[in-house]
Amino acid sequence: MIEPRWFVPDLDDPNDMTVQEHAFAAALSGSTARLVCPGVGDFLIPAEYGDHGDDTLVAGLSFTDLAAEPRLGLVDFGVHYRSGRINGGRLHNQLYSLSDQTPSLSLTATGSVDALAERTAEWFEAVLARPVVLYVWLHDGYAYAARYAFADTSETLAQSYSADRAPSGQYAAVIAAGHVQGRGWLQTAGLPTPDLYLHIRGDMESAAIPAGVHAETRRGPLPGRWYE
Numbered sequence: 749m750i751e752p753r754w755f756v757p758d759l760d761d762p763n764d765m766t767v768q769e770h771a772f773a774a775a776l777s778g779s780t781a782r783l784v785c786p787g788v789g790d791f792l793i794p795a796e797y798g799d800h801g802d803d804t805l806v807a808g809l810s811f812t813d814l815a816a817e818p819r820l821g822l823v824d825f826g827v828h829y830r831s832g833r834i835n836g837g838r839l840h841n842q843l844y845s846l847s848d849q850t851p852s853l854s855l856t857a858t859g860s861v862d863a864l865a866e867r868t869a870e871w872f873e874a875v876l877a878r879p880v881v882l883y884v885w886l887h888d889g890y891a892y893a894a895r896y897a898f899a900d901t902s903e904t905l906a907q908s909y910s911a912d913r914a915p916s917g918q919y920a921a922v923i924a925a926g927h928v929q930g931r932g933w934l935q936t937a938g939l940p941t942p943d944l945y946l947h948i949r950g951d952m953e954s955a956a957i958p959a960g961v962h963a964e965t966r967r968g969p970l971p972g973r974w975y976e
Contacts (some may be wrong), residue, residue: 754790774867883942899955910971
């Protein structure tokens, strides 16, 4: 039986990746073999296929909430590899450019191909171990807001909000307080303390759950459209 591996190139032509890119991908695939697990997907974007610089390979992972209906991708994170250097962090979920939206995911290192592959694998392992929870807010017995977050830093991964189900006047008040991005995308971090949380993945030992928020294992219908 062949064990699954991450970061195995899927190319139209082997020459679409440089020798350096092939070397880093092979080393990273070997270094992360022990980490392969359900609910986490990998992606590998050679410089030839991307728009991140002539010499930049992107290698990343994605979290998925397997229990969500339908399954929900929560965050993409990874590294931009250039010869002798990696820059890592949260990645845009379509462009795969580096984002500063989740500062705790920032990574920078220099070194040989093997050293950078091992450093990336160690970083992936640390991120995979971090606690992820789903916070839920209730009103009149219905969920009106929800937020996936790293429970150790409270950084948002994905969120949803339904003004129709929320307490009267709340949406306008939260927006007026500045908890908003773009054109009206309310940031649930500005809401009162959530009512409950569900453990999604990772080690809860480092989690910092707000006081009064109780743990739940069952989930009901959640509101609205998911966004960052």
